[in-house]
Every structure is written in C-alpha cells, then in structure tokens.
Amino acid sequence: MKLEYIWLLNIFYGKIMSLFKFLPKRQVVNSPSPQFKYKNIHANHSKFHKLASLLQYSLEELSNTTVVFHLEGALLKSSSLFPYFMLVAFEAGGLFRAFILFLLYPLVWLLGEEHGLKVMVFVSFVGIRRKSFMIGSSVLPKFLLEDVGYEGFNAVMSAGRRKIAVSEMPRIMVECFLKDYVGVDLVEGREMKVVCGYFVGLMEGKKENGVVLNELLGCEKMSSHVIIGVGCFNKTSDHRVFSLCKDIYWVTKAEKKDWKILPREKYPKPLIFHDGRLAFRPTPVASLIMFMWFPLGIFIMFIRFTCGVSLPLYISAIVNASTGFRTTISRPKTLPTSTKPSGVLYVCNHRTLLDPIFVSIGVMKPLTAVTYSLSRFSEVVSPIKNIRLTRDREKDKKVMNKLLSLGDLVVCPEGTTCREPYLLRFSPLFAELTDEIVPTAVDLHVSMFYGSTASGRKWLDPLVNLFNPFVPYSVNILEKLPSSQTCNAGGKSKIEVANHVQNEIAKALGFKCTTLTRKDKYMILAGNEGII
C-alpha cells in the first residue's frame, strides 16, 4: 500500500514540476536532450538540426532520402491525443463509453504520457469488435488532417525515397490516414491485442512492434540510402527509432505552437468522405460542453421535432429559427414557374436529409420530395410528402412523372449526402423527365453532430440533425434552366444536362464537382454498397 502511495506521490510531484518546466528549458531550447547526446556520442554519426534547416534543401538534393518521422511529435500540431481516443470511444463504443473516458481525463493527465495513453487505449477499445472497427479509415483521417502542422508536413514531404512514420497511437488508428492521405510507406504504431475477435484494450510492447522497421532501416542503410529523422525531442520513443538516422531534425513544443495548420487545398489527397457523428474536435473542454448540452439539446430536439411533424411548414420554420435552426434564402425576384401543365423540378445537391424541407421553405410551399435510400422512420416523420425511389430506372421514372403531373417536385440526384465541399455525380434520370428544371444549391454548417451516417444507426439521422445547438442553413434557388440546356427543347443528352446542373450548383456554392457515387462513398466508409 505504501509503495502505491509513493508511486502516486511521484506522479503528482512530476505533474506539479511539469507546470514549471518551461522555465529552465527556455535556456536550452536549442540543445539536444541528454538522451540524444548519449546516442549521438555512441552512434558517432547522428547530428541534430533545427527543422527549418531541412526545408532549405531542394527536392533534388533529398531525392535519395528516406524520412523517419514521429507522427505526434513532428507532424501533428496538437500535443494531446485525448481527442482521438474520445472519437474512438464515442464513435465505436457509444455515448456511455465516451462519458467514462471524459470522467477519467484528470487521471489520464496525472498519469503522464505513457500510462495515460494506456488508460485511454483501454477505455476506448476494450470489448470493441475488431472486424467492425472502421474508425481509423472513416472518422479519424478528417480530424488528423485538421491537426497537421504545415511546417511539419513540408518536412515530411521532402522525402524523395520513402516516408516512414512512427506513432505512439495504435496502428489501427493512424495507418489509413498516414498511408492514404500522407503517402507514408510504412507505419510503426502499437499493435492492439485481440482475443476472440474483440479488442482487450491492451497494446503489444514497443519492442515487438519495431522489428519490421528496424529491418527496413537496416536494409536502407546497407544500400547506402540517406536516412533522416524528424521528431520532437521530448518524445520518449525517438531515440530508439532514430538511432539509425544520419541526421535528425527536431522541433520543440514551443516552435510547434507557431505552426500553421495545413490548408485544405494542400492536402495530398482531397478529403471528400468521412463518417461519424461528432462534428467538432472533442478536446476535454469541447467534450464537457457537449455533455452539458445533452439535457437541453434533448429538450430542444423534442420541440423542433414536435413542431416539424405537427405544425404547418411556415410556422414550424419560425419556431425552429427561434431555436437556432436559421435559414437564409436567396432566390430570383419571381419564382420560376412551369410553362407546361406539369410542375417544376427542383434539383438540389444533398447535404442532409432535411434538404427538401428547406427547399420547401425557400419556395414557401410544401413540395413533394423523391429520395433515394430513405429510412422508413425518416419517411414517416417527414413534414412534407416524401416518396422513396427504388433505383429501378423504369419504376422511378414512372413515379416521378406521375408526381410531376400533380405539381412541383424536389429531387437530390446525388443519391447520398456529402459533408465536404464536393458534389457527387448527379444521376441523370431527372433530365429526361422534364425541361422545367430549377437548380437549387443548399448548404449548412453543423455545429456539433452530423445528421448522416454511413455505418451507424440511420433512423437516428433526422433526430441528430435537430439535436444541434445551431444550424445555419442556406438555400439558393437559381434561375430555371434555359431551354437550350435541356433534353427535349435543347437537344442535349441527359448526361450533359445532369453535368450542367451539377456545375451550376457547384459554382453557386464554390464546391468542386466529382464523378463519385453513393456506392463509392459506402464502399469507402462502411465496406458495403449502401443499399437500404
């Protein structure tokens, strides 16, 4: 018992001292740590440099170089791993697990990096099924990308030959991000122990994990390629991994504070799809705000939902606006009308399943919506008439023709929602039905939770949308297509019309067009074709 007290006191003392650590370190910020000095003497070839000096070399000079870098120390700006484990706990384990992790945060902080990490790993992973764990590819890349420091990124990308990443986090959390979005060749992270297909919440030791990396670096050295290291010298694993590096470029925590975040347009691969409910980075403070929001949020969601399903559209729009669901509408001076007996077809991009409702608010009348892959619950609770499409071309054509003959209609031909500023391919069926097409651009900002999911409980989508504190929604009704841009009067093919409408909407929103489809999205995020 006494020993435990001493151990806890030691940790506590260490934490208190760490609060003052910046005082003496300011004087020695440019010197390598004692650990590195020790290695340097013995390896007799390692040299330590500031990160900036690496960026002075040209790409040609670094063409034969392999870079070994420490993910947390040299690429990510933030020094806290808590948000990533919170994402795993929330998205893979659920709300209760996330709450436990949140409550344990003070203990994690007290225990320090290595032991705190073990606690986070245990709470977020224990009992999760290995096979269904997709957070590393569907949720975390977005948050990791948003945490990449521009300066660290440039250093890592300077490698002409190979990029090798070392991480303190379980490999399953970071591998997809590093390989798919940063172009890393090899990732050395910690392996998770799995028993009977379930994580037991423990990691393999570091030594077992490093074998492949050491072998690879050994081969690189033998074949006279230059190996350089990029790290943060207060990270404990650095000296072990970097002992084979010719030069080591390091960054201090103080320097990292001045790093800029990698701008979206510099992402090596665009981030188009991601999954998960959390729309914010769950730092301890942000998580606290989220948990505090829950009681009030459930109440507000109940009000919004009840108004939505029971009151006329305009009255519920006013009530919802007063609870934070604001709509900005822009439209032509006179609303487009049909020149034919049939109605107008509003063709809009898809951000959430509420889009047709907001288009209805935009045109000030309840439209009929046709939607691909709508859950039964969403269909039942929809405040406007919502008809499911079957993806059987002939059947869908018949249904849409009939509905158009009865009045105005709204359709989202992407067939699935996209959260990022991209438009998926527009299914061209709508173009052959009518020439009375009005492109409509919708957008929203989600403050806390995404109201769409690829792998979660889809029936919750409408409720989760209403659970957000603030949702600024914008609806931009564009000019009706000129007859020269239509199929029947203009002689265009349905694909040309669909692409033209997609382009018009993209222009209005400042988004980029893609040819990706619902199937692509679901294969990436959930490993299925997204058929409901």
Ligand SMILES: O=P(O)(O)OC[C@H](O)CO
């Ligand atoms: O984002 P998804 O795949 O849930 O699609 C939304 C449905 O199409 C409902 O509009």
